[in-house]
Amino acid sequence: MVQHRLPMLPSAGEVPWVASVNGTKKKLNIENNAILLDVLRDQAGSLGTKRGCDMGTCGCCSVLIDGEPRLSCLTLAAEADGCEITTVEGLADGHHLHPIQEMFAECGGSQCGFCTPGFLVVASSLLEKNPSPNDEEIKSAIEGNLCRCTGYQQIVDSIRAASKILISEENIEDYTSPKSDPHPGFTGE
Amino acid sequence: MAEETNQDEMVGYRQQPGKLPFAKPGSGGKDRFSSPRDQEMIPKSQGGDLAQPWGSHRHDELISGQVIGKPTTLVDGKWKVTGQAQYGDDIRLPGELIGRIIRSPHHYARVLSIDCSKALELPGVVAIATGVDASNKFGVLPVTKDEHAMAVEKVRHVGDLVACVAAEDEATAREAERLIEVEYEVLDSIHDIREGLENSEYPIHDRGKYHIGEANIQKRVFQEFGDVDGIHDNAIASHKQNWIFSGVNHAATEPHAVVGHWDPSGRLTLYTPQQVPHYVHRALADVLEIPMHQINVYRTFVGGGFGGKSDPFPHEMCAAILARKAGRPVRITFDREEVYWINRGRHPSRIEMNLHADEKGRICGIETDALIDGGGFASFGHVTTYYNGVLHTAPYEIGAFHYTGARVWTNKPASGAMRGHGAVNSRCAVETGLDDLAEQLSVDPIDLRLANLLPPHSATITGFRVTSIGMRECLERVKEESGWDKKFRKMPLGKGIGIGCGFFISGSGLPIHWDPNKFPHATVHLKIDMDGGVTVHTGAADIGQGSDTVVAQSVAEVLGLPLDMIRIRSKESDTSPVDLGSYSSRVTFMNANAAISAAMKIRDELLDATVEITGAKRDKLVIGDRRIFDKKDPAVGISYLEALHKAQEDRGALVSSGAYRTPPMGRTHKGAAAGLAPAYSFSAYVAEVSVDVETGQTKVDKVWAAHDCGKALNPLAVKGQIIGSCHMGMGQVLSEEMRYGRTGHLMNPDLLDYKIPSVHEMPEVFPIIVESNDPEGPFGAKEAGEGPLLPILPAVCNAVYDAIGVRTAELPITPDRLLKLIERKCKAEGINDPRELKSPGLEYSDLQTILSERSEEHKKRDLERRLNEDRQPYHNGALFGLDPTIPPDEIDEKWAVNVIPSADYIEKPRLAGSAWKHTERRHRGDS
Incomplete structure (x- = not known):
C-alpha cells in the first residue's frame, strides 16, 4: 500500500505568532499545528529555506533558532515563537555576502545549490562559535546535511576558506560594485 | 575657485x-x-606559452587567454548562496492552487471506476482530473511512448498516477485525495525480473504487432562481432561471474515540483525543474492537443538531476491539465516518497559476464548477458538495453564480442536514465573480471589494461569512431600517484587497493527525435x-x-x-x-x-x-x-x-x-547508432579500502581519480564532477539500494533508509585531470559529468578483493552481504577466526614481461598516432593480426556481424538471451 497519509490533524485554529526572522519582526497568524518550515516558506517569505525530505534527514531546511542550527521541518512553529530565526537570506550584510556565502560560490561548494542554504546556515553557526575549525570539526558540523552533487570535498574547502577570511577580517566586495569596463583605458576626454 | x-x-x-x-x-x-x-x-601554436603535448586544435586561434582553462566560479553561484535561486517549488504565482496526485495502492490493477463526487463537494476543491481528461500517450523516446498523464486503463506499479486534484490549500487537497474513491480489479503482479521473460496472462503493456510473445519483454538486443565460436579455442584463462545489481535512485536533493499556468492570451507556461525542457515541450503538445508554439516551458533552477529529471513526467501533464480546468495556476510538489514512485533510477540488473584472455594476454573475447528490470514503463529503456552491452567495447581491443540484453517490464516504479546511463553495472562486471583474469594470468592488472588499449583515432569492435584517448595517461597517473607498486597485493589483511576504468559517451551521435535529422543538436x-x-x-x-x-x-x-x-x-x-x-x-x-x-x-x-x-x-x-x-x-x-x-x-x-550537429559516423547494422558519440571520455581510478573482516564493514579511505575530459574548460567544475561522481558511485557500491520486500513493495522510499553517503563516508578524493585535446570538442573538451562515475564501483570491488580475498557479485556490498561471503570463505578454508584469513598475493608469470613490452610499444604507437595527422585508419582487430586499415568483416569470413541469434543459440540461450525464444506478433501473423 502507498503510505496513505492520515487526514491532516485538525488544527485547533489560528494563533498569533511573533518572531524575528532575519532581524525583521514578523507578526503572523499561524495554524497552531504548523511546521516552522511551512511558516517560513509560505508565510514569512523565506523561499531560500528548502524542503528536501520532510523528515529531518537531508538538512536542506536548516535554520538558526537563537543562533543554534535546527531542522525547521521537524520544528513546530510554535516552538520558535518569540525566537530569533536566521535563514539563508539573513546571512549577508546588505550587498556584502557573508564570507561563507562568498566562498561557497568561489570554491565549488555549491553545484545545483539546493542543499546550499542548509549548509550555509550550519557552517555560519560553526564559524560563529569556532572561527578556525579543523577538518574533523567541519565534518562533524555538517554531518546532518546531505549533498548529492559535490561529494562534500569542495564544501569542506569552502568552509575552510571562509574561516580564513573571517580571521583575516578581509572585506567582501559589494556585489553591486561596478563590473568590468567594456572600454578599459578610456578616460572620457 | x-x-x-x-x-x-x-x-x-x-x-x-x-x-x-x-x-x-x-x-x-x-x-x-x-x-x-x-x-x-595561449597555446604554443598561437605563439603563447601553453604547452600542447597533444598537438594543436582547430579552436587554438580563438584562445584569448580570458577564462578557458581557469577555475571559474559558476555564473549563477551567487543566486544559489543567497537563497535567491528559484527552484520548482519556489515559483509562487498569485492565485495559485495546490495540486496533489492520487496514486495507486496496488502493484497491478485495472481501474474500474473513479468516483470524484464526494471530493468535488469538499469546499476549497477547485478541479479534479483523471485519465479520461488526457488519453494521448507520451514518453521520452518516440519509439516507446507508453505513458499517460494518469491511468487510462491500468495502474502498473504502486504509486502510479490515478487522478489529481487542485484545491485552495494543501490540507484541502490532501483531504480530497482521501475522498476520491477508486475501484480496482487487482491483477497478478510481476516482481522478479526473470519472470518478465515468461509469457503472462496480462502483459503489463501491449506493443501491438511488435509485442514479443505474450511476455513482458520491452526490448531485446542480440549483437555479435567477430568469431565468437572461436573464442574458446584461443582462451587460456576465462572469467565468469553472475552479478546482481540492485536498483538505485538519483536522490537529488530537490523533490520534483511543477507549476502550470495558462495566461490570458491562452498560452501555457509550465515552470519545471527539468533536464529536458524540449522533450517536455513536445510531450505537452501531444497530451494537451495544442500546438507547440502555444506552450512556454520555463526551466527553473534544477536542484540536482542526474537523469532523474530527464523524462517528460505525468505530473507535469497533470499540472497543465488542472490549471486549464481550474483557470488558475496550479503548483504540485512531491514528497520525498513520491520521488521514488516516479523513480527512473538505475535498472536493477542481472548480468552474466564472461571474459577470455589468450596466451599473449589479449582479451580474445567478451560475452555479456544483461537482463535489466525496467519497472512499469519504457522511459529511456530502449537505449539502456543497448548501452549495457555496447559501452564496454572500449577502451580495450577485443577479439570477439557477444552481447545479449533484454529489458522487461515489472510492476515496479519505472527505471530510466541515471548518471552513467546503462554503462555502470556492466562496466563494474567487466573491470572486476579483468582483475580476475590478471589474477589467473599472474600479471599486474594495470599492465594487463595498458597492453590492450585501443590507440587514438581508431574504431571499436562495434564500429564507434574513437578520436582522442587519454586512457593510458589516466592509468599511468593513478598508478604513480597512488603508490600502486608498493601497495598492490602487499598490504595486510583488511587493507586493499583496486583499479577500475571507465569509458563513456560525450553526447549521443543521433538525437532522440531524428526526423528531420538535419536539425542541429544544439543552437546558441x-x-x-x-x-x-x-x-x-x-x-x-x-x-x-x-x-x-x-x-x-x-x-x-x-x-x-x-x-x-x-x-x-x-x-x-x-x-x-x-x-x-x-x-x-x-x-x-x-x-x-x-x-x-x-x-x-x-x-x-x-x-x-x-x-x-x-x-x-x-x-x-x-x-x-x-x-x-x-x-x-x-x-x-x-x-x-x-x-x-x-x-x-x-x-x-x-x-x-x-x-x-554530429558528423556522420558508425556502421550500419541494427542498433549501430546506440552508443555512437562524437567523442568518448576515459577514466581510471584507484581506490584504497579498509575492510573489517569481523563485521564486513567496508570503508573507502582514498581514491585517486584520473579522468580524461579532453580539456578542462573549467577545472573547478571538472574536479567537482569527479568528486561528486565518486560520491554517487560509492553510494551504489556500498550502501544505496532500492529494497523491495517479499510482496514486491518498496521498503525504503525515503532518505533515512535509502542511504546516500554522508560527509563521514566520503574518502579523500584526489582528482586528476587528463587533457587529451579532442579534435571535435570545444577547445578540445569532452564530457566530465557521467564517465567519472563508472570506475569507482569496480575499483572498490577490486580493492575489497585485495583486502580480504573475497570477490563480490552483488551490489551494494553491505556489511551483512560481505560477512556472509567472509564466513563462507572461512568455512571453505577451515578457519574459525576470520582474522586468520590470508589476503591474496602475487607472483608475476612470464606473461608480465610480454605485457610490459607490448604496452611500451603501444605507448610509442599512440604518441605517433595522436600527433601525426596523416595517420592510417585503425580498426579493432589489429592486435590480433588483422589489417588495421580495413574493417575486419571485409577481411575475414569468420569475422561476422550478427544482430539476430542463430537457431543454435536459441536452443541454449543465456538468461536475457532467452528473450529470443519468443516470436514477435507480426512474425506469428497475429494482429
Whole structure:
C-alpha cells in the first residue's frame, strides 16, 4: 500500500505568532499545528529555506533558532515563537555576502545549490562559535546535511576558506560594485 | 575657485555630475596598447606559452587567454548562496492552487471506476482530473511512448498516477485525495525480473504487432562481432561471474515540483525543474492537443538531476491539465516518497559476464548477458538495453564480442536514465573480471589494461569512431600517484587497493527525435547591443553542472571579454533556441561548440570593423582582453567597443546564431547508432579500502581519480564532477539500494533508509585531470559529468578483493552481504577466526614481461598516432593480426556481424538471451 497519509490533524485554529526572522519582526497568524518550515516558506517569505525530505534527514531546511542550527521541518512553529530565526537570506550584510556565502560560490561548494542554504546556515553557526575549525570539526558540523552533487570535498574547502577570511577580517566586495569596463583605458576626454 | 575645480572634474556626459566610470558609447579609445594577453593560457601554436603535448586544435586561434582553462566560479553561484535561486517549488504565482496526485495502492490493477463526487463537494476543491481528461500517450523516446498523464486503463506499479486534484490549500487537497474513491480489479503482479521473460496472462503493456510473445519483454538486443565460436579455442584463462545489481535512485536533493499556468492570451507556461525542457515541450503538445508554439516551458533552477529529471513526467501533464480546468495556476510538489514512485533510477540488473584472455594476454573475447528490470514503463529503456552491452567495447581491443540484453517490464516504479546511463553495472562486471583474469594470468592488472588499449583515432569492435584517448595517461597517473607498486597485493589483511576504468559517451551521435535529422543538436544565439555586454540565448538546461557557465566562458574566450560582460538567458523555450537537454553528457560538448560557432560570427564582424578603421591586415589581427590588435605590433589596433560600434553602424545590435550537429559516423547494422558519440571520455581510478573482516564493514579511505575530459574548460567544475561522481558511485557500491520486500513493495522510499553517503563516508578524493585535446570538442573538451562515475564501483570491488580475498557479485556490498561471503570463505578454508584469513598475493608469470613490452610499444604507437595527422585508419582487430586499415568483416569470413541469434543459440540461450525464444506478433501473423 502507498503510505496513505492520515487526514491532516485538525488544527485547533489560528494563533498569533511573533518572531524575528532575519532581524525583521514578523507578526503572523499561524495554524497552531504548523511546521516552522511551512511558516517560513509560505508565510514569512523565506523561499531560500528548502524542503528536501520532510523528515529531518537531508538538512536542506536548516535554520538558526537563537543562533543554534535546527531542522525547521521537524520544528513546530510554535516552538520558535518569540525566537530569533536566521535563514539563508539573513546571512549577508546588505550587498556584502557573508564570507561563507562568498566562498561557497568561489570554491565549488555549491553545484545545483539546493542543499546550499542548509549548509550555509550550519557552517555560519560553526564559524560563529569556532572561527578556525579543523577538518574533523567541519565534518562533524555538517554531518546532518546531505549533498548529492559535490561529494562534500569542495564544501569542506569552502568552509575552510571562509574561516580564513573571517580571521583575516578581509572585506567582501559589494556585489553591486561596478563590473568590468567594456572600454578599459578610456578616460572620457 | 571652487567652481573651477568642479568644472575640471566634469568629464564624460556633461549633464551628469562626477566622473563616469564607463566610456560613453561611440567614443574612441585613448590607450592604443592592449593589456597583455595571458601568455600562459595561449597555446604554443598561437605563439603563447601553453604547452600542447597533444598537438594543436582547430579552436587554438580563438584562445584569448580570458577564462578557458581557469577555475571559474559558476555564473549563477551567487543566486544559489543567497537563497535567491528559484527552484520548482519556489515559483509562487498569485492565485495559485495546490495540486496533489492520487496514486495507486496496488502493484497491478485495472481501474474500474473513479468516483470524484464526494471530493468535488469538499469546499476549497477547485478541479479534479483523471485519465479520461488526457488519453494521448507520451514518453521520452518516440519509439516507446507508453505513458499517460494518469491511468487510462491500468495502474502498473504502486504509486502510479490515478487522478489529481487542485484545491485552495494543501490540507484541502490532501483531504480530497482521501475522498476520491477508486475501484480496482487487482491483477497478478510481476516482481522478479526473470519472470518478465515468461509469457503472462496480462502483459503489463501491449506493443501491438511488435509485442514479443505474450511476455513482458520491452526490448531485446542480440549483437555479435567477430568469431565468437572461436573464442574458446584461443582462451587460456576465462572469467565468469553472475552479478546482481540492485536498483538505485538519483536522490537529488530537490523533490520534483511543477507549476502550470495558462495566461490570458491562452498560452501555457509550465515552470519545471527539468533536464529536458524540449522533450517536455513536445510531450505537452501531444497530451494537451495544442500546438507547440502555444506552450512556454520555463526551466527553473534544477536542484540536482542526474537523469532523474530527464523524462517528460505525468505530473507535469497533470499540472497543465488542472490549471486549464481550474483557470488558475496550479503548483504540485512531491514528497520525498513520491520521488521514488516516479523513480527512473538505475535498472536493477542481472548480468552474466564472461571474459577470455589468450596466451599473449589479449582479451580474445567478451560475452555479456544483461537482463535489466525496467519497472512499469519504457522511459529511456530502449537505449539502456543497448548501452549495457555496447559501452564496454572500449577502451580495450577485443577479439570477439557477444552481447545479449533484454529489458522487461515489472510492476515496479519505472527505471530510466541515471548518471552513467546503462554503462555502470556492466562496466563494474567487466573491470572486476579483468582483475580476475590478471589474477589467473599472474600479471599486474594495470599492465594487463595498458597492453590492450585501443590507440587514438581508431574504431571499436562495434564500429564507434574513437578520436582522442587519454586512457593510458589516466592509468599511468593513478598508478604513480597512488603508490600502486608498493601497495598492490602487499598490504595486510583488511587493507586493499583496486583499479577500475571507465569509458563513456560525450553526447549521443543521433538525437532522440531524428526526423528531420538535419536539425542541429544544439543552437546558441548571441545579441550584443551598444553597451558591449553579450546576451547569450541557449536552451541548455543548467542542472548545477555549470552549463550556463561553460557557454558564457566559451563566448567570453572567443570575444576576449571578461566573464561578467556575458549574461545567459537559458530558461524559457520562448526565448531560447531548441536544445535537446542535459543527458548523454552532451551539454558542454555540443553547446560550447554551438556557442563558439555563434561567437566566431561576431568575431568576424569585429575583425572586419577593425580592418576598416585601422587598415591592418585581417589575418594578422588577434583578439586580446577587450582589444583587437595586430599580433606583431600591438600598437596597431582598436578597443573592443570601438570595433563593436563600427560594426553596428546602420544596423544596431549584432546578432548571430551558431549550431552543432554530429558528423556522420558508425556502421550500419541494427542498433549501430546506440552508443555512437562524437567523442568518448576515459577514466581510471584507484581506490584504497579498509575492510573489517569481523563485521564486513567496508570503508573507502582514498581514491585517486584520473579522468580524461579532453580539456578542462573549467577545472573547478571538472574536479567537482569527479568528486561528486565518486560520491554517487560509492553510494551504489556500498550502501544505496532500492529494497523491495517479499510482496514486491518498496521498503525504503525515503532518505533515512535509502542511504546516500554522508560527509563521514566520503574518502579523500584526489582528482586528476587528463587533457587529451579532442579534435571535435570545444577547445578540445569532452564530457566530465557521467564517465567519472563508472570506475569507482569496480575499483572498490577490486580493492575489497585485495583486502580480504573475497570477490563480490552483488551490489551494494553491505556489511551483512560481505560477512556472509567472509564466513563462507572461512568455512571453505577451515578457519574459525576470520582474522586468520590470508589476503591474496602475487607472483608475476612470464606473461608480465610480454605485457610490459607490448604496452611500451603501444605507448610509442599512440604518441605517433595522436600527433601525426596523416595517420592510417585503425580498426579493432589489429592486435590480433588483422589489417588495421580495413574493417575486419571485409577481411575475414569468420569475422561476422550478427544482430539476430542463430537457431543454435536459441536452443541454449543465456538468461536475457532467452528473450529470443519468443516470436514477435507480426512474425506469428497475429494482429
